[in-house]
Amino acid sequence: MANTPKSFGRKSIRATMTPSSLMDEVPDLAGVWQARVITLFPDAFPGVLGESLTGRALQDGKWQLHTHNLRDFGLTKHKNVDDTPSGGGAGMVLRADVVGPAIEAANAHSKGRVPVVYMSPRGVPFTQKMAQSWARCDGVTILCGRFEGVDERVLEHYNVMEVSLGDFVMTGGEIAAQAMIDATVRLLPGVLGNADSAVEESHSNGLLEHPQYTRPATWNGRDVPQVLMSGNHAKIEQWRQEMSENLTQTRRPDLWAKRTKPEK
Incomplete structure (x- = not known):
């Protein structure tokens, strides 16, 4: 169904001939840290986040992951999400009238203090201190860029924080988003078996x-x-x-x- 986010998290387990999946829709869990990812590639999630400690914590409902497919907000019958850069130049730019509604949809589900961040090579460097700050929030909403970037007006209007994984350029923000979510989730209460590990x-x-x-x-x-x-x-x-x-x-x-x- 269009404009419906995919959710990943706690679900009942029963015998079935169908492979188990974290792709099923699940309701928001009250008081649980929520990660919302706006992406053109929702099937890239949970990815590595569904494995090991973060995956176990996801299944146990200690945090939740929701993806919002940017293509659902695309324009025309072809669901276009990008256009040529104003002033000319190579590549394409994600449109403000596509990304804006996607952020609105994600924010409609957010409760409490939830920063909105954009994976960008020109952003401030992601650090352990930032992960600690996000872990103290109620969740985070991450916009994964593609092409040449996103219309600047969206970033200004929603006061989006640009964050970089490092001084290099990737084809999209999905891998960076998974890395940052992983670094944050492991700091949530009960995720690490030994809390002292995060201190040392x-x-x-x-x-x-x-x-x-x-x-x-x-x-x-x-x-x-x-x-x-x-x-x-x-x-x-x-x-x-x-x-x-x-x-x-x-x-x-x-x-x-x-x-x-x-x-x-």
């Missing part, structure tokens, strides 16, 4: 994570650092802190500079 990992405190080791104690002539085998938790914590600081200074001097820069 890279970028959570402005540092890269320390090296990790496990069994066997010796592998290919390389030993697990003796301090990690000592049982002295104070020394282990000190070692991990030193390793995090050393790695950050060496590999990400930009992060180290931000951490050590005195506040004005």
Whole structure:
């Protein structure tokens, strides 16, 4: 049915000859973090988000995913969504009178504090701090761009935040959207088995994570650092802190500079 979003989330499980799918329509769950994705390729979702911890949390109703097919808002019998750039130039641009109604439809389902963001190579860089901020919201609405981009008037009218996955250009925003949703969902209560994992990992405190080791104690002539085998938790914590600081200074001097820069 046109203009109806696909939803992914908690559903009953029963014996059937039909393969199980997260594509079925499900009602919104009250008080559950909602991700809404406006895209020309709704079948790309949930993708990797339906696997592992995020997939299990999706099935358990700890968060929900809804896709809004941009083609449903297309114009004419051909459902056109784009047109040539004003002023000339290569490529095509997503039309304001297509994207606008799509955002309106997504917003009609949103409750509480739900930022609207656009996957854009010219946007502000996505960071762990941003993921933490989104996790504290009631959800997020993501517009996945295609072609040369989207009419600027849409971004201005809806106060859309442009966010970039990195200093490179992709064919569309779907992969970036999945990456950002994954980074956010894993911070929601109950998604990670061990809540301390989110505290100790890279970028959570402005540092890269320390090296990790496990069994066997010796592998290919390389030993697990003796301090990690000592049982002295104070020394282990000190070692991990030193390793995090050393790695950050060496590999990400930009992060180290931000951490050590005195506040004005």
